[in-house]
Amino acid sequence: MDSLTDAPEPVQPAPTPNRAATPAKATRDPEGTRARIMAAATEEFARYGLGGARIDRIAEQAGTNKRMLYYHVGNKEELYLAVLEGAYAHIRATERTLNLEKLAPPEAIARLIEFTWQYFIDHPEFMALxxxxxxxxxxLLKTSAHVQSMHSPFVQMIADVLARGVEQGVFRAGVDPVxxxxxxxxxxxxxxxxxxxxxxxxxxxxxxxxxxxxxxGHMVELVLKALRP
Amino acid sequence: MDSLTDAPEPVQPAPTPNRAATPAKATRDPEGTRARIMAAATEEFARYGLGGARIDRIAEQAGTNKRMLYYHVGNKEELYLAVLEGAYAHIRATERTLNLEKLAPPEAIARLIEFTWQYFIDHPEFMALxxxxxxxxxxLLKTSAHVQSMHSPFVQMIADVLARGVEQGVFRAGVDPVxxxxxxxxxxxxxxxxxxxxxxxxxxxxxxxxxxxxxxGHMVELVLKALRP
Amino acid sequence: MDSLTDAPEPVQPAPTPNRAATPAKATRDPEGTRARIMAAATEEFARYGLGGARIDRIAEQAGTNKRMLYYHVGNKEELYLAVLEGAYAHIRATERTLNLEKLAPPEAIARLIEFTWQYFIDHPEFMALxxxxxxxxxxLLKTSAHVQSMHSPFVQMIADVLARGVEQGVFRAGVDPVxxxxxxxxxxxxxxxxxxxxxxxxxxxxxxxxxxxxxxGHMVELVLKALRP
Amino acid sequence: MDSLTDAPEPVQPAPTPNRAATPAKATRDPEGTRARIMAAATEEFARYGLGGARIDRIAEQAGTNKRMLYYHVGNKEELYLAVLEGAYAHIRATERTLNLEKLAPPEAIARLIEFTWQYFIDHPEFMALxxxxxxxxxxLLKTSAHVQSMHSPFVQMIADVLARGVEQGVFRAGVDPVxxxxxxxxxxxxxxxxxxxxxxxxxxxxxxxxxxxxxxGHMVELVLKALRP
DNA sequence: CATGAATGAGAATTCATTCAT
DNA sequence: GATGAATGAATTCTCATTCAT
Incomplete structure (x- = not known):
């Protein structure tokens, strides 16, 4: 999807996990406040859409007030963009944990399918975004320099797996990796x-x-059968 | 897509086609007014989402005024639901034009893929909805008795195609039609x-x-290869 | 209250009794339509107040449509005034049935109290109006020529009863009938x-x-005791 | 009226008196803003009824804007209820200034009549409400826990006065205080x-x-004569 | 950094009233 | 006489954003 992509950006505080982890008052904790705002905003945008998201709710959920939201992030649009970028950054960081090149071609493909599947399950907010x-x-994505510069090393990875598979006679040739x-x-x-x-x-x-x-099971079987020579 | 489904309901005035076909004043034309409201609402909702859609814009686009919108359809939510149901009704009606049972199994599958692909291209508003x-x-869909009562003879059609293919030795067995x-x-x-x-x-x-x-090409090849015995 | 008053105006179709008596379609029945409109309006105004009354509801309750309401009566304000006048006319007509002069002074007073009490109970819409x-x-009442010209023969009636009572030594003197x-x-x-x-x-x-x-019981006793010499 | 009742609640900022006293801008004065909103709302509701009252007018009269009204009080209905409760609270507080127990029974009754009469004259908005x-x-009153929990020590006060009067031979027995x-x-x-x-x-x-x-004069005489033994 | 209060623009919805048939 | 459709002007309420402390 969009970006099962490896990337060098530092891993963001992960939108989902510690969402309401620190909903405490947090007086004088700029980083914590910002993180809680981002987490709350991610949930809010994913749940209600851009037009339906409410600044009030985000602030309340983040345990802060609207003013802080503007202070730390900017207006609603900027907040949304930050959330979107955060989501992309997170999946990119997660992708790095995959090491398909070490697996046999069919296992590598199966592994990729599983990873994608599981990531979507764990991060419904990413699909929503x-x-x-x-x-x-x-x-809005077009205006984001960060995301725009993102290519998918995944594609190359798939190309390699496919090539290895063809070489080993387990995959048919002519399958486009993209x-x-x-x-x-x-x-x-x-x-x-x-x-x-x-x-x-x-x-x-x-x-x-x-x-x-x-x-x-269906997905893995479908793809692997389709790749048979 | 949710419902490439055959169904007996009469074909609705097709939300998309003659969208701005009759944006004329149309005084004393209740049916026309309602149709234009639905068409405008379909476009507006698909474009801006539920929260972002504007009653004002819909009315203007429909060549009428807000008041008529409430007179004919009800509030924003009811309007949205009507649009959604209309979209489902339309795709169901269109699906009826497919006669997969008359084609050889591989051709039938290819035909289905092509249809789905083309329908989405022609009706981006459906995907958006x-x-x-x-x-x-x-x-909201859950509250719609109409759509809920919609079963999927389409799935049966696919099941039939698959069975025929297996019988004729061109498809492998064990593929779940859903x-x-x-x-x-x-x-x-x-x-x-x-x-x-x-x-x-x-x-x-x-x-x-x-x-x-x-x-x-890729999709047709992928699926047909995957169905090989 | 305001007008336990005798008056010469013809008795109106009585707002309350046959209220929903003829809620039928009533095609081509101008008098019936008007009567049903008045009855529905009386109830609506009494229940929701002037600002809260809804033309739509009145029309629906009267089994007709808004257009007829304007045709027969005029706008909301005129309708309200008609209702008010109707209510006064009705109580005036009812008052005529009392014949206090034939009763002994204490009985006459008791009778008057009972009548007032019962009329209010039977016609809560009158109090509401x-x-x-x-x-x-x-x-609005000030603009009504009808009602303005209304004096209270009741006052004279009370004055007579009081005078008789004083004469007979059963009432004290000096009580103002108004x-x-x-x-x-x-x-x-x-x-x-x-x-x-x-x-x-x-x-x-x-x-x-x-x-x-x-x-x-309390009221009758209070007044009669107060009138003792 | 409804509640000539003694009660321990602290005296509210009195809805009527300083109504337009401080219609100044009053930035950063939450209490003042709320008080001015309540005063303006009291006048508006009493004058136009619930359906006829206008949020816009209240805001303007209070020297603030509509938004503040929702910020401080809530919607129109809540505002109305707050006004009603305020009115009750005010009369209860005022009642406390009466010390009927220190007066001779007839004087106490006369005092009560005078108080009631004067309070209604001074607070026509209370009657309107x-x-x-x-x-x-x-x-709406039924939903108000505040007012519902209001008992009537006032009734007891009257009962005491009546009892004293009977004891002293100046009042007849058998008069129900309520x-x-x-x-x-x-x-x-x-x-x-x-x-x-x-x-x-x-x-x-x-x-x-x-x-x-x-x-x-008539009222005092009527009641006192009625209470004679 | 943090916060409650304030604001104007705009959103959905409602209403009395009138038109065309 | 009767009716459904149409309309513009309000009306209540909401929202993102900023100010004063």
């Missing part, structure tokens, strides 16, 4: 991003454990 | 729904003709 | 008009039968 | 609350000084 940003035609990358992300993304409407349509809870396991 | 609705956890259905939709959806952020990340226009053709 | 009108400083008239009305009015707040304050249902009986 | 609240069936309390309030209330319509009906200014004096 992508939704929001695309709803707005990525106009397309595959988008396909792998899409298989997880659509299911998880639209899980609420799909659950309504199909009348069953697609987030329940058995359904999730089944989906992961 | 799905995004919005999932952002809000499908809470999973395949979601996968096919996901392959198109992620690419097209996130085309703005992806274009920024990859630095090229993924909506340009060659890129689209390439993507369609 | 008086409240509303006084809230607006009787500005003051007595206002006092009698006030004893009932305050209790009944403010019955909701008083019930909350005193924590018991002052409209229940035993409470009503007790109140009537 | 009662009218309004009863028009709405005291539905009924007497309501009667005393009603004698003043009806005259003053309906003074506008009554003035129209009787064609003379009932608020003029001689008329007022005459009314007070």
């Amino acid at each position: 992508l939704n929001i940003e695309n709803l707005h035609r990525a106009e 397309q595959l990358y988008i396909s792998i992300a899409g298989l997880s993304y659509f299911y998880l991003s639209n899980v609420h409407t799909l659950s309504v349509i199909f009348g069953r809870d697609l987030l329940a454990e058995p359904a999730r396991e089944e989906r992961l | 799905l995004n919005i609705e999932n952002l809000h956890r499908a809470e 999973q395949l259905y979601i996968s096919i939709a996901g392959l198109s959806y992620f690419y097209l729904s996130n085309v703005h952020t992806l274009s920024v990340i990859f630095g090229r226009d993924l909506l340009a003709e060659p890129a689209r053709e390439e993507r369609l | 008086l409240n509303i009108e006084n809230l607006h400083r009787a500005e 003051q007595l008239y206002i006092s009698i009305a006030g004893l009932s009015y305050f209790y009944l008009s403010n019955v909701h707040t008083l019930s909350v304050i005193f924590g018991r249902d002052l409209l229940a039968e035993p409470a009503r009986e007790e109140r009537l | 009662l009218n309004i609240e009863n028009l709405h069936r005291a539905e 009924q007497l309390y309501i009667s005393i309030a009603g004698l003043s209330y009806f005259y003053l609350s309906n003074v506008h319509t009554l003035s129209v009906i009787f064609g003379r200014d009932l608020l003029a000084e001689p008329a007022r004096e005459e009314r007070l």
Whole structure:
């Protein structure tokens, strides 16, 4: 998705985990205040969208007041952009933990699918932010120098895995790594991003454990079968 | 996409096509007024989201005034729900034009992929509405008796195609039709729904003709290869 | 209260009784339509006040549409005035049924108290309309030629009863009939008009039968004792 | 009236007196702002009723803006309830200045009548608020824990006066204090609350000084004569 | 750094009233 | 006479943002 990308930026305080970890008063704790604002904003934007997010709620959730929000981050748009950049930075940092080159080609592909799947599950706010940003035609993302300069080393990684697979006779040739990358992300993304409407349509809870396991199995099988020579 | 579903409901006045077709005053034309309101609302919601949509803009775009909007449809939320239901109704109606059962299994699958792909391209507002609705956890969709009661004969159609393929020895067995259905939709959806952020990340226009053709080819090949026995 | 007054105006279709008597469609029934409008308006104004009354509700309750309301009566203010005049006309007409001159002085006074009490109970909308009108400083009433020309033959009636009582040695002299008239009305009015707040304050249902009986007894006794020589 | 009640609550900043006393800008004066809002709202509600009151006018009259009104008090309904409670609180506080137990029974009753009469004259907004609240069936008052918990030591005070009078042989026995309390309030209330319509009906200014004096005399005489043994 | 109070622009929604049929 | 549709002007309420302390 968008950026299963390795990148050098320092890891941000991770939007989700310690969200309400320090909702304490925090008098005279600029860093803590900013971190709590970012965490609260991430949740708020992901939940209500750009137009629906409320500065008041963010401030309250962050255990501070609106004025501090403007003091530390700037206005609503800047806050949103910071959240978006933070989300990208986080996934990029997480991606670095993958070492596909050490695995056999099929295992590497399976590993990639699993990682993508799990990341989306752990970070629904990331999908939500992508939704929001695309709803707005990525106009804010375009203004972000940080994110714009982001390429996906993942693509190269996939290209390498594919090449190794072809070489070893386990993958067919002619598969474009960018397309595959988008396909792998899409298989997880659509299911998880639209899980609420799909659950309504199909009348069953697609987030329940058995359904999730089944989906992961299907995806891995689909892709690996498709790569057979 | 949530519902590439066949259904018996009569075809709605199609939200998108004649959008600004009759933006004329239209005094004493309740049906026309309502249709124009729906068309304008569809565009507005898809473009700005639920929180960002403006009643004023919808009314103006529909060539009427706010008051009529409340007179004919109700409040903003009801209007949004009507738009969402209209979008579902439209895709369901369009789906009926597909006759997969008459095609050879591989051609049927290819046809389905092409249809999904093209529908999303022609109806970006549908994807946007799905995004919005999932952002809000499908809470409004759940209240819609219409959509809830919508089953998926489409899934059965895919199941039939798969069965025929297995019978004829051209498809492998054990492929779940619901999973395949979601996968096919996901392959198109992620690419097209996130085309703005992806274009920024990859630095090229993924909506340009060659890129689209390439993507369609990739998807068809991926799925058909994956279905090989 | 305001006008336990005899008057020559023809009795109006009585606001309360046949209120929802003919809520039928009533196509081509101008008189019926107007009557139903008046009844519905009386109830609406009495219930919600002038500012709170809704033309829509009145039309609906009357089983007609807003347009007819303007056709038959005029705008909201005129409608309200018509309702007010109707209420006065009704009480005036009812008052005529009293024949105090034929009763012994104490019985006449008791009869008057009972009548006032019962009329307020039967016509809470009359008290409500008086409240509303006084809230607006009787500005609309002042414009009503009808009501303005209304004097209270009741006062003369009371004066006669008092004179007879003094003559017969059962009443003390020096009681002003206007003051007595206002006092009698006030004893009932305050209790009944403010019955909701008083019930909350005193924590018991002052409209229940035993409470009503007790109140009537108190009032009659109070006045008659006060009139003793 | 509703609550000529003694109570221990601290005296509120008195809704009426310094109404437009400080209509100055008053930046950074939360208490003053709130007090001015309450004063303006009291006047507005009493004058136009609940439905007719205008938030805009209240804000302007209070020398602030609409936003502050919502910031300090909440919405229109909450504001109205606060006004109503304030009015009750004020009369309760004022009542405490009466020390009926120190007066001879007849003087105590006369004093009570005078107080009630004068309070209504000085606070027409209180009567108006009662009218309004009863028009709405005291539905809002019922939700007010404050007022609901208000008992009536005042009734006890009257009971004591009556008992002393009976003991001293100046009052007859068997007079219920609650009924007497309501009667005393009603004698003043009806005259003053309906003074506008009554003035129209009787064609003379009932608020003029001689008329007022005459009314007070009548009431005191009526009640005291009624209490004679 | 931190905070409650203040503000103007704008949002959704409602209302009385009138038009076209 | 009767009716659904249409309208503009309010009206309540909300929001992002800034000021004074």
